[in-house]
Amino acid sequence: MVKSTPSVDVAVIGAGPYGLSLAAHLRARGVEHRIFGELMGSWKHNMPPGMLLKSYPWASNLSDPGSEFALKTFCTERALPYFDQLMPLPLSRFIEYGEAFQKRYVPAVERKTLMALEPSAGCFRATFDDGEIVHARRVVMAVGLHSFKRLPHQAAHLPTDLFSHSGDFGSLEPLDGKEIIVVGSGSSASDLAALLYERGVSVSLVVRRSQLEFAGQPRPRTLFERTTAPMSGIGNGWTLAACAKYPQLIRLLSKDLRVRLANIKALGPLGGAFMKDRVIGRVPVWLGRALQSTEACDGKVLLDLIDASGARHSMRADHVIFATGYKVDVARLGFLNPTLLRQIRLVEGAPQLSAHYETSVPGLHFIGPASANSFGPVCRFVYGTYHPARHLAGHLAAVLARFQPAPRVRPLDRTVMP
Template sequence: MARLGSSVDVAVIGAGPYGLSLTAHLRSRGVEHRIFGESMGPWKSNMPSGMLLKSYPWASSLSDPRLEFTARTYCTERALPYHDELMPLPLSRFVEYGEAFQARYAPNVERKTLTALEPGPAGFRASFADGETVDARRVVVAVGLYPFKHLPPEAEHLPADLCSHSGEYGPIESLRGKKVIVVGAGSSATDLAALLHEQGVPVSLVTRASYLNFACRPRPRALFERIAAPMSGIGNGWTTAACAKYPQLIRLLNQDLRVRLANSKIHGPSSSAFMKDRVVGKIPLLLGRAIQGFETRNGKVALDLVADDGNSRQPLLADHVIFATGYKIDITRLAFLNESLLNRICRVERAPLLSAHYESSVPGLHFIGPVAANSFGPVCRFVYGASHPARHLAHYLSAVPPRIRPTTKLKTVESTVLS
């Protein structure tokens, strides 16, 4: 039975880097809110712990109001290996850091699954899997990439025991004893293939790309290099640096240019420099191969591969195929969105068109994170981008007269780091 009567000024949906950062800033400003989701959910449950972050460690910090609890601070206080640029940040350490951030800045995270969001008397009514309904004047959706996993249309008919997406893996024990094919050319593909190989799983990597793009190993850069291509939190170069620092200006560009920037090949499939030695020469690589079709044979999956020249064909048989084929933003895949809300949301290529306040065409409904990239540029696709909406929205929402002022003021965050 639904539990009625709960109400709040702002409901934050999602407890990843964007949701946690926003909550840290909302708490600092005393904005009445609730945050729902699993803290660092897909990061700790849907990615193997041996993976490495592609971003510089210095650009992998969540955003707190005083910029005091960075990934570097976390590692330094615990005497953990760390360097801003010259060594990668392991996924497991990033998750530990994110959970420490949550314990300090967002202790109010509620582990609830949103099942429906629809118009309500206060603005919106959110229904959760545990039966509670919450009326909220404003809703901020910060769900990350996980709902937008992309599989090739030809693979959609394959049963789950033969086919999966790379975003479905935390533990990979279910693949032991199987012959596996990983399809893709980005970091998810190479990281997962390397981890499977190192755990004794026979694995091959297939991609239509003619080569794998590994980042150059980080090194100190000369002055001329820093001037010619300044470093930013999402890559090097003047255009990239502008996108990283000024998303509000990117929003003012014409729509076609914004979309091109958000989906630039500069941020296309690539892998960490530290993975190259774990992949090349260790794992069978079938490069320049297009998949013409799939079929099942005696509990296995057969791929029909065609080389670049279109003439050379190669059948490949495996027990399981993992598609590391990325994500495609499409808000119709957010199953909790009520149809009437969906129909009112103006879109830019299936992503919501957003105002300067990250607000959709439905008043009070905001989107932050990768789903905002077509409006604010590629920085939204990176952890580094979490600070922009966190600061902007906290300032904006604190200036809007609240629905009902809380009877007790929220305490500002203590400065002591929790161990």
């Protein structure tokens, strides 16, 4: 049965760090809104228990209006251990922090899945999995990366039970007792390999690069290091520091430069600092081997690999996990109406955004990783929640206020001048 509700000024799609941060600021400004999605859903279901965040704890704060509820505050209130840099942030602790943030600032998250979004007479018509239809004047997409998983073309013909993407896990229990190959060199690959090894699973790591790289262990930095390569919430160096602090300026750069910065090599592929000792010397790592083809045979998957010398190698496993990252492509958001999709101007698959995170479709906004090609690499990190939450909440409050009906004044309410 279809259920209809009154219109809402702003619909926020996604209840992860970006959606929660924006909703907290909208609520503080009194902007009418609703936020839809499973609370911290991707963090709960698409990342394995035991994973460590690559970002420093001090750079993993959600954005609240008064800057009062940082991760450090959360840990202090609960007598939990906390260090800005010298300890890793476990996934479970970050999820707990997100849940506490939601209870404090965003009490009305609605656990619904958007099924269709289409234009409708000056607004947007959003249909959800429970049949409810919501008419929204503005829609903000804070959908994260899960819809944009990138798989190598060599996997296209494999049976689905023989391979997966690193973003398909949650629990690793289904892999117990199997022989696993992880393909990739970033933090997802090294994290999965270490966690599987520690569960007693037979696992190997196949890396195309000649070296498996990890972030450096936290340590006190000299004055010279701090001056020549200042620390930022997304990495060290003047370029990353500028990207972290001034995303609005990044948007003014040329398209090619913005795209290069969004995918800057300094950010990876790179394993987390605290995972190196859990991988090197423990997990078998095959370096410099590029994937040529795959084949299913007798319930197993065969990988055909080639090394730098041109020599061919074959590997066999029960299951292959491709930790091959993500590539934003809004066409993969199945809920977007085809007409709406055609109206969105794109930059290499990602929406081209205005200074107010607005697409070429008036009233449709994107924040989070999907905005990186416009605002730079900070959008790929939790640290980046600060910018769109504050800027977009202020913009929407101002824009929507202009459309509020003015209070009607009756003659007897007028001030009588002498």
